[in-house]
Amino acid sequence: MRYSQYLLTTLKETPADAEIVSHQLMLRAGMIRKVAAGIYNYLPFGLRAVRKVEEIVRQEMEKAGALELLMPMVVPAELWQESQRWEQYGKELLRLKDRKDSDFCLGPTHEEVITDIVRGAVRSYRQLPLNLYQIQSKFRDEIRPRFGLMRGREFIMKDAYSFDLDEAGADAAYEKMFQAYRRIFERCGLKFRAVEADTGNIGGSSSHEFMVLAESGEDAIVSCSSCQYAANVEKAELIATAEATPEPAMDLQKVATPGMKSVEEVTTYLEVTPQRLVKTLVLQTDGGETVAVLLRGDRELNDIKLCRLLGCNEVTLASEEVVQQVTGAPSGFAGPVGLELRVLADHEVAAMADFIVGANAADSHYAGVNLQRDFTVEAFADLRLTVAGDPCPRCASPLESWRGIEVGHIFKLGTKYSEALGATVLDDQGKDRVLIMGCYGIGIGRTVASAIEQNHDENGIIFPLPIAPFQVLIAVVNPKDEAVLKASEDLYQSLQQAGVEVLLDDRDERPGSKFKDADLLGIPLRLTVGTRGLKEEAVELQRRKDGERTMLPLAGAAELLAEEVRQALAL
């Protein structure tokens, strides 16, 4: 591609409304352009990277025996009513009406549609196993779309769905997809981890997320320092320690804590560490119940674990008004002593004695508080967020923590959808069996964005070669020098004939400006063709990754680069 004939407008300034690096760089490099909140155009340079990821995904899906099809974006309500998600799914499901006032939604995921296809087309166990996938634009009406392609509303997703006769088959399908996903992200050139994850509103019994490691990642993950265990912190279990509750050593006493509300304020004021305090969270479920949860002062609540325990979808901190009503005190002073509320506690609290809690009275806490003697709890459970240093639930070695971006998610769905929609087949005994499903997603645009999040420097993008929009950039230092232009054109032709994707920067621009754009665009290999080098029959090769420069003899340059590209793609 000749730059002079390409639509590629770079920006020098960082756009004000782009918060994270990948978003900034994708805008600056002319990869995407905003149409509305969370809705983007993929401009030619950006679409090339997207297509690269799509092609890798497609190849690995086919290798794993999955069949490509294409479902519609506009889906009739009837199918979603059969699975009851029409009512259950929140406002992320964009519901709409057609000209005849019939209800439809924009598909955020396609379990219902695929299950409908399979119940229609598959009747016998002999047609199994089956894995069907598509690469398609989906829509989720996110309440706060942000970070460019990271959390968009309209986004390109690969979604696959497996159908098996029994659990063993379903497990094999899941494992196949797990391995295919590993290969996909390896082939994309990304550092990633597969972690155990929560199943959220897709449902099912277990799931793994594939996380591209990046400091800006929205997800916190932990992995074991010695075994293979890795999980999203939302999901990471903590095994209750077997420690017995210590005997009380102190008497219960009320202490004045005037205006001291936060854990930090109270413990600083009382000159103790936060580990000596038990904080009491007053929470409300989406079902309208109010509960109190006790955590050690330095810990954070894992609301997903709590929801699972309570069987609700959401918990939120109770309002000041509710806190006042149930504790008789302003918020900041809640405590379990004398509290007439359902009280749950994290396992860790069971190993504490002589601690501090709020006194359910303004400006007051209790010190020397002890379980059983001063109050009781309904249950102890695993309710806190895991942190680095916590013991691995498998081998008890200390966990390490990372930040990551979820680019893939695979689920063992079980029979949630096949049962609701009646997708059955006849087995070899002629008996109806409900199909066992799995579903497997990859965010295509998000994979590109997270590759940039993981691979960039202060000057711009550093594309992993397998997903780079072009593999080689030829910077023509002075296109008015005929020898330079001819050598550049020859290189361009030779590389293209060798199957290399080349962007020929033939623009009438200053060399400095071309080099700046080259750094911003992040094309892995740069050939600089200039008057001086040509005198020696040489061109300069610079790798975007390390900035390393080498002079190459002009004669063999194209062949050398073609070979380097071939090797990088063969990985």
Place this chain on the structure above:
Amino acid sequence: MRYSQYLLTTLKETPADAEIVSHQLMLRAGMIRKVAAGIYNYLPFGLRAVRKVEEIVRQEMEKAGALELLMPMVVPAELWQESQRWEQYGKELLRLKDRKDSDFCLGPTHEEVITDIVRGAVRSYRQLPLNLYQIQSKFRDEIRPRFGLMRGREFIMKDAYSFDLDEAGADAAYEKMFQAYRRIFERCGLKFRAVEADTGNIGGSSSHEFMVLAESGEDAIVSCSSCQYAANVEKAELIATAEATPEPAMDLQKVATPGMKSVEEVTTYLEVTPQRLVKTLVLQTDGGETVAVLLRGDRELNDIKLCRLLGCNEVTLASEEVVQQVTGAPSGFAGPVGLELRVLADHEVAAMADFIVGANAADSHYAGVNLQRDFTVEAFADLRLTVAGDPCPRCASPLESWRGIEVGHIFKLGTKYSEALGATVLDDQGKDRVLIMGCYGIGIGRTVASAIEQNHDENGIIFPLPIAPFQVLIAVVNPKDEAVLKASEDLYQSLQQAGVEVLLDDRDERPGSKFKDADLLGIPLRLTVGTRGLKEEAVELQRRKDGERTMLPLAGAAELLAEEVRQALAL
């Protein structure tokens, strides 16, 4: 692909709700599956044909210098308000609201979005010419979606948009696309014609439709028997003949026509040919105006020509009530004599004398009617549909008529959108110039459907090789015979290695049922591997197109077919 591992469920019966052949065959061959009215799943076998067309389109677009990008399906109202199409476009534009109650639509076409991209990214004439295209799912809320992919609501379209500095550039871009479209449909293996067409609600100064010729086509087209002229009948002009109006020979007289309303009834009753009658259509415009239009008895109104003349969007036949009110008679007896209404007449009427018209009284007509003497008209104009035998507007040779399916449509848009959205560039004098646009669409799914409409027989589809889901089908007559299975597997492997796309029918089914499916699926080349042939070291080749059978030596069969496929694709 092994049939036993493929999702391909064929139907023996013709689905009741499929009216045209391509729709019936696509359902029976497991290519598509209905989700809702005008909304389909593309099943694996169908998607392969769709992808073939997409790839041919993509290659020809790139050859023509167009750049691929991808715009969203969900488009904010603001852009459509800028072009004023938000208000003008009818109910085919599916409007919706997001969770924040902002207005959006599902893009039925993307002039606004692309013009917004270009006004943001292109500032100088040096970035021109530019042609940007996408292949994307679009949505049009058709009032009567029908015929499967022929007139769907969600459908895959290639849309390209060109931007030029001046008319000469825009003409060159249009010509480039015209030639690219010819190559695309040639490469798809289709018989087609490019015809002059109306610009409809896209707008612009001129346009061509690409019509796949098929008897079931919804569009009637005419082409000249001697020159290059071809046009949609909606668009085909008729030059007024220079004939003078003949002198009256008869007196005006009222004749009784009891209960005779239609042209056929009246002329049969009065024992004259329909050419002796002038019919009077009482019509209402969408603007609320009522007009009368006069046509020779055997002619049909071209409502598009009439709308252009009247400056309205739609005309419909007036209701019985309105006819009664303006003519004083029931419908069937309207006529221009004494009619107090705006009266327009087709050119042809000007050459008539002593004709018959309705008398504006029940059961009565006038005979011996003559222009000027008995009534006057406001204007004569070209208002009728062209038919076979009419003179070519270019060379006056007789026109021939065809039926066709519109698969592509290209438009000279001019500045309609660039002016409305302010898309300008600086020219070489530093002056702002409004961009001149063209737009170019291809219905991808409809191309596949029309290929089937044009290429089928009573047994099923006859795919043109370049867009066939697979190029070769191997029918394994008896997979339980190990020699047969091995020979089939070897052929399958050899063909695949040679780059041929093969469907290996390894199912445990009767040969007759496999042959029936093979005919239905329409894969161009079929190899039949059976015990008898193998005894002679031979396999049978049958071409789907002509049913011709040849025995091939097993040894060279794969090579021979690979060569045939290569040659067919090289066209």
